[in-house]
Amino acid sequence: MSALELPSRIPPHNLDAERAVLGAILLEGREALPRVVEVLRPPDFYTEAHRSIYYAMQNLFDRGEPVDLLTLQEELRRTDQLPLVGGPAALALLVEQGSVAAYLTSYTAIVRDMAVLRELIQTSTHIITQAFDAKEDVQTLVDDAERRIFSLAERRLEGSAVPVKSILNDTFKYIERLYERQEHVTGVPTGLNKLDEMTAGLQPSDLILIAGRPSMGKAQPLDAKVRTIDGWKRMGDLRLGDELASPDGRRSRVRGIFPQGVQEIYRVTFSDGRSTECTADHLWLVHYRSWPEPRTLTTEQVKTLLGRVRYRHRLWIDTPSGDYGCDDVLPVDPWLLGALLGDAKLSGSSLIFSTAQQEMLERVQARAGQAYALRAAGGYDWRIVQAAGAHPPGRMGVAPNGLMDALRSLGLWGIRSDEKFIPDAYLNASREARLELLRGLMDTDGGVERWGTARFCSTSERLATNVAGLVRSLGGWCSLRPRKTPTYTYRGERKTGRPAFVCTIHHPDPKSIVHLSAKRDRALTAPRRRWRPVFTAIERVRTAEAQCIAVTHPSGLYVTDDYVVTHNTAFALSIAQHVGIKLHMKILFLSLEMSSQQLVQRMLSSEGRVDSLSVRTGRLQAQDWHRLTSAAGRLSEAPIFIDDSPGLSVLEVRAKARRMKSEHGLDLIVIDYIQLMRGRANIDNRQQEISEISRSLPRRQHPAPQRPSRVRDRRHAGVPDRWATRADQQPGRHRAGSLRDVRGWQDRRRQE
Structure with a gap:
């Protein structure tokens, strides 16, 4: 045949x-x-x-x-x-x-x-x-x-209408069992007490919808700045797919944009002067010395805590690692540009650099290259000229100084010392280039006190502001303040000098921000204490249009104004972790977004009560290793099964669930998240595709198992705002249960 x-x-x-x-x-x-x-x-x-x-x-x-x-x-x-x-x-x-x-x-x-x-x-x-x-x-x-x-x-109908009389017997038996238990949580507890009070736990055969409003997360005004991979961008100018800077250097893109309309805007200020604007519902990953792990709090909640003495000036956020930026070729070596901004005259007919340090002269010569030479100009001044001279053989006329031309193209030639600044191309460069730029600035106009504190001083307020942003972009802490304006007497007349601006710098690796050996010797090997951005003030400043974004980074973090890190939570993962570890129920976690390693890393951080950023960056203390080891032991005994296959269809989800049920048993399914599931290929409208997937998931669940069969994590990524906020309005009729917005429920309850 x-x-x-x-x-x-x-x-x-x-x-x-x-x-x-x-x-x-x-x-x-x-x-x-x-x-x-x-x-x-x-x-x-x-x-x-x-x-x-x-x-x-x-x-x-x-x-x-x-x-x-x-x-x-x-x-x-x-x-x-x-x-x-x-x-x-x-x-x-x-x-x-x-x-x-x-x-x-x-x-x-x-x-x-x-x-x-x-x-x-x-x-x-x-x-x-x-x-x-x-x-x-x-x-x-x-x-x-x-x-x-x-x-x-x-295609066939599963059943038909039955009289209430035939259902009453089973219903009364179920109510009697609940009465005998004498417990408020009749289903599977999630580990979140307030949520369990509202839902009585996850009920058998329910398909639960976890669908918070987009505004419950990262709403900021449209003119707030967000750090992309190659520079700052207004919140209102972001587009889907834009690549963003992330706190730990991993790739991150915008996967959802959700306008929020007119909102009350708050300015949040930190201890080193950095600040940003956001709404009252904006989420922060907040640390406190007595908390075993950081907590996710809204701006409004942080403001309430700052009103209490015990929390005042004691709540802080993480800093970014700075592992982002462009790898484009720069016209001037980053360290050399920093040194020229510090101790060079950037005007006149020649480029003059001033220093009394032989080590500095050697480094300038090495960074400038063999095409340039240093010629003494009197005192501590040195001209940086072309090694072949201004009239090289075989060339008609004067050969321009390439270094001066490069400075001119950057807008740095012909300016006074109080007009200096760092070009955007260098502020947006790679981490190594930015670090070299900071080293050049610190080797010239910077200093290290005998007790180890690093400072930078300049008469240019713009340059000092740039340096503060540069330090913060490298994961450091930097405050900026004007120094008392000096006075002097000239020909018997009292005169006022130029104002100066001082940056006080604290970096996790103090020796890494200087090259000059004398300053490097005074720098601390490790900071005596970790300087972090501490909340100092939260005040309402205006009313403006706002929007929130969803990012692809596993942590949900992105970097906003002044290198402030914001946060988003993994709600469904915490529920699955509690059910698996505490209740030892068999869980199938289908992760269509994050890899299995990333999920386990987050569970280790949560279960071990170790700062998640420390885990991601590897900056762990001795006690952190003990906590992680203990958490790993508990996780290894939990019957949690993770499948990180991307782009699953409903049929594939069912096949995986059936296999899990037959091989290990199955109590709970978590899908993270439904927008990444694959529907029919011939549906052009994404809303219709999501609607079909949503309708298909609850089918064939009856007779109900003894445990909840599915939990659906439907966040707002990649879905129009009207779709996310209405929480599947059209297909929602068929669901056995739906949790839409916990905060909205609590607000209505208070009003009633």
Whole structure:
């Protein structure tokens, strides 16, 4: 038999069962037909005659007419179908072969099963033919096959309406069991007390929707700045797919943008002067010395804590690692540019650098390259000139100084010392380039006190502000303040000098920010204490348009104004972790976004109560290792199974769940998150695709298992705002349970 040949066999059918069903309808009339209509359609009958008879019965029923031998015969005659079915004699034979009402359900099921088998054969034949022809993309063929099989399995109605009387007995037994338990949480506790009070736990067979409003997260005004991979960008100018800077250097993109309308805006200020603006619902990952782990708090909650003495000037946030920036070729070596901004005259006919340190001269020469030479200009001044001279052999006229031309292209030539600044190309450069730039600045206009504190001083306020931002972009702490303006006497007249601005710098690795050996020797090997951005003030400043964004970074963190780090939580993961570790229930966690290693890393951090940023960056203390080891032991015993396969379809989710159920047992399924699931390939509208996936997930859950069968984490990524905030408004009717917005529920409860 060839690949496309099929056995020459008659398709499955049972004519006796079909005649019994049609005859029973003629005998019982309108009382029997509704029970059959819920199960059978006209195409489910094998012969054309039986299909025509059943279709005529449905027409009579729809018009409210009686369904008997006479009315059916007249209906078929009116539609010219009577000869096709065999005439009045064939109809009379159906009455003779009709079954009694007691067997109608059984005969109907036989007809339906035969129809399903025929459709399965037809669908399989189509799939085989398409696979051999292979005229379309393979993935398209797989999607089409999946859709056909899935629609075949789901085409029939699962059940029909039943009287309340038949349900009361089981319901009372269930209530009696709950009464005997004497517990408020009747389902599986999530570990979140307030949530359990509202929902009584996760109930058997529920499909739970975790859908917080987009504003519950990262809402900021449209003019707030967000750090992208190659510079700052206004919040209102962000687009889907924009690559953002992240706290630990891993790739991060904008995957959702959600306008929030007009909101009250608060300015949040930190101990080193950095600040940003956000809404009252904006989330922060906040540390406190007595907390075993950082807490996720809103701006409003942080403001409340700052009103208490014990928390005042004691709450802080993480700093970014600074592992981001462009690797573009820069016109001037970063260290050399920093040194020139510190101790060079950037105007006149020549480039003059001033220093009394031989080490500095050697480093300037090395960074400038062999094309340039240092010529003494009197005192501590040195001209940086071309080694071949201004009139090299074979060239007509004067050869321009390439270094001066580069400074001119950066806008740094022809300016006074109080007008100096750092070009954007260097502020947005790679971490190593920015660190070298800071070293050049510190080796010249910077200093290290004998007790180890680093400072930078400049008469240019713009340059000092740039240095503060530069330090913060490298994970450091930097405050900026004006120094007392000096006065002096000139020719008997009292004069006021130029104001100066001082940056006080604290970095996790103090020796890394200087090259000059004298300053490096005074720098601390490690800071005596860790300087962090501490909350100092939160005040309402204005009302403005705001929006929030969703990012692809596993932590949900991104960097905003003045290198302030913001946060987003993994709510569903914390529930799964509690159910698996504390209750030892079997959990299948389907992660379509994060890798299994990233998920386990977050669970280790949470269970071990270790700062998640410390885990991601590897900056761990001795006690952290002990906590992580203990957490690893508890996690290894938890029956949590993680599958990080991307782009799963509903059919694949069901297959994985069935396999898990048969091999290990299954109490809870978490899908993180539904927008990354794959729907039918021929649906162009993403909302319709998500709607179909949402409708498909709860199917075939009954009879209900003893534990919750699914939890769905539906966050707002990649979905229009109206879709995310309404929390699946259209397909939500079929759900057994839905948790939309905990905070909104609490607000309404307080008002009531």
